[in-house]
Amino acid sequence: MAKLPKPSELALDYTLPKKGWMDAAVDFRPGTWSHAARAKNLEAAGLPNARQWSPADSDWKLPSNWKQIIFEGMRERLEKFRSLRIFMDICVRCGACADKCHFYLGSGDPKNMPVLRSELLRSIYRGEFTLAGKIMGSIAGARELTENVIKEWFYYFFQCTECRRCSVFCPFGIDTAEITMIGRELLNLLGLNIDWIAGSVANCRHTGNHLGIQPHAFKNMIEFLADEIEAVSGVRVQPTFNRKGAEILFITPSGDAFADPGTYTMMGYLMLFHEMGLDYTFSTYASEGGNFGMFTSHEMMKRLNAKMYAEAGRLGVKWLLGGECGHMWRAVNQYMDTMNGPADFLEVPKSPVTGTIFDNAASTKMVHIVEFTADLIRNGKLKLDPARNDNLVMTYHDSCNTSRGMGFFEEPRYVIKSVCNKFHEMPPETIREQTFCCGSGSGLNNDEFIEMRMRGGLPRANAVRHVEERHGVNALSCICAIDRSALTTLMDYWVPDVTVYGVHELVGNALVMKGESERTSDLRGDPLPGMEASEDENI
């Protein structure tokens, strides 16, 4: 792991280099790039040019016809994606997007301005696919494709979290996330991926989830969490797995099953489902909500996502319920039905508790757990005791993907305010559609990238610190599995007194269950407000 400077020593330098940006040479400084995909993972994922290599090497062992592969890849994608074609042509370099990217704000590296990130690809496009670029070269903004350009692409396309913040501000809606996605597709044609993504993709393909959890281990883990719930509440929940004929198939990121603090969120789901008597099942085959294929290529996204509908069909469920996750929900909302639908073998989702029909999911047949819960609360189906969360002064982080790839703002706030008494928003320029990324999205939440993650997370952390200082906020909630893990690291670094919670963990805390024993601790085993004394007595 690269050495991470202390927050006070992290240099922020916005001076621009003397050399113009067309010079492609990149300094691969540790902490700012991710390890190369290992040969075995590329192979297992079915990706080309599997070999041992490192970005720090001078020879990247590209296939001998790499230039041709890139140009053909670009041509194919220009013909397939109108987005790419338009975004290659219409940027006016107004600079409105420049200071909107968290990686630029946190690093001062001009090539992290969305406009230049796109120009890295655009300059090659101009040189090869436009007349002006062919004739006038650099005067028309064109560059020659060299190995250095490929290295630069690798560095900067794996330094973009595909958060789409830039695209909100661009007067033409140019979405650098889309350019990054396609840029990564091109890199993958040469076997250039990062291991954190390729490894997760390989795992997901073979075991059904990113973490490579095998079926028995998945079941054990959920049952372990059921034990924990019993210890806290005295209620025994009974999750089922791969059960045919269940009404609902529930899919959430595997991080919720295996990584703290996601596990507490999972406990919240389990408690809620039990209390509502939901006829649902987990699947060990489709045990991943997230989709690291999305960070590789459109094709890989489709391949990994296919398991959801396939499993729903095999088990004969009526509809799908999805857990708290960011990029999973961009995939579900904007891609799933197109890629793997039509899901005409499923029914339009209907809450078995309230009878609400989810028209907004009429075609995909997949409902967001926070929508589901918001509907329950609205219809008075949950008995809640928000005072149990009174030790938390809460704020809420909008995930990039649910915000700018969906528009999911009110439901989570409604649920949080129903289960927490103390809630304060961060400044308006840092939430909702303008939300700042955790700095670790799109498959970049690995250890070796740590310095850049802390830099990229700076604007988010700053906004949290603002409400911490002003309102005494000590808790940050979110609806994303990567956030739960990444924001925890980020808070430890920048705002150490703030703890990260999933929304359904808070629901689990506040939920008054039938037949529960008096609760003295929250789902983490920490004393509930007012119970600290009784804990002490026990000691």
Add this chain to the structure above:
Amino acid sequence: MNFIMSLVAVLALVLTAFLGIEAAGLRTFFSMAVPYVAFTLFIAGTVYRVLAWASSPVPFRIPTTAGQQKTFPWIKRNRFDNPANKKEVLGRMILEVLLFRSLFRNTKAEIEKGPKLYYQWEKWLWVGGLALHYSFLVILLRHLRFFTEPVPFFVQALGGMDSFLQVGLPGIYISDSVFMLAVIYLLVRRLIIPTVRYISLPGDYFPLILMLAIGVTGILTRYFTRVDLLKVKQLALGLAKFQSSAPEQVGTIFYIHLLLVCTLIAYFPFSKLMHAGGIFLSPTRNLPNDSRIRRHVNPWDYPVEVQTYAEYEERFREKMIEAGLPVAKEIAAGGPAVYPLTKK
């Protein structure tokens, strides 16, 4: 450097027209051939570009959502920033095209020691952009009076309104002043904001300097060198009707103005100025966020290799049975089959 290059290019154009008329007397060439060629390039180029864009399909529905989506009736949704149907998309597009909605969101980030970030009010780019586009539009419409006989009522009215404020010179057009100020602002901004200067290409300076020169020569024609406007009108009408002769005794400054305008027209489709057309086709803006409600079809969709449940169970059957997980096929005598991974 990029700025100088563009400046030189525009000056070269000015010089070309000047010498062409003064020294070579190529009046017919500059008043007839150049406009026709420019116009042809404009039409052909624009059609080509738009067709090229339109020929690529929109495989996925990827609007950038900037407001609450449509869910429950009791949750207030944002129809314009997160449209759920075509009608609402139209609203979003009108706001984008006519009012530059997205640019209006602009803020400026400032960082202080700590580090502490601030986001400041920054609407000048929006103001400058709007000013430039609308004044350009008014000027364009005003010029219709050269191409029409009788001059349509709205063109006359526009001219009247435009010269309503009489600042200094009699009948000075507001649109001219706004246009010049906006172009100068955008140019200066490009030169003095370090990041914007860093990203600027020759193709970013050139149109601005060109427009500046067009503005200056246009104003000169009108107020200072007293170009015979009747002659100009004859020429314009003739051009529009494809029957014209090069007028004599029209000042050289007019020919310079004309050449610069023709350059802008011809340059338009081959440059970033095509953003004017691209915005209409931008998939992050012109699609409703309704892909959970209605299925969007990808015309080039193709089947992909997926690990099936059967393959999965084949691999883990033993462990699944041990863990009490249901399996479709019990283990046959002789132990589990080898996991057959289908290679692509």
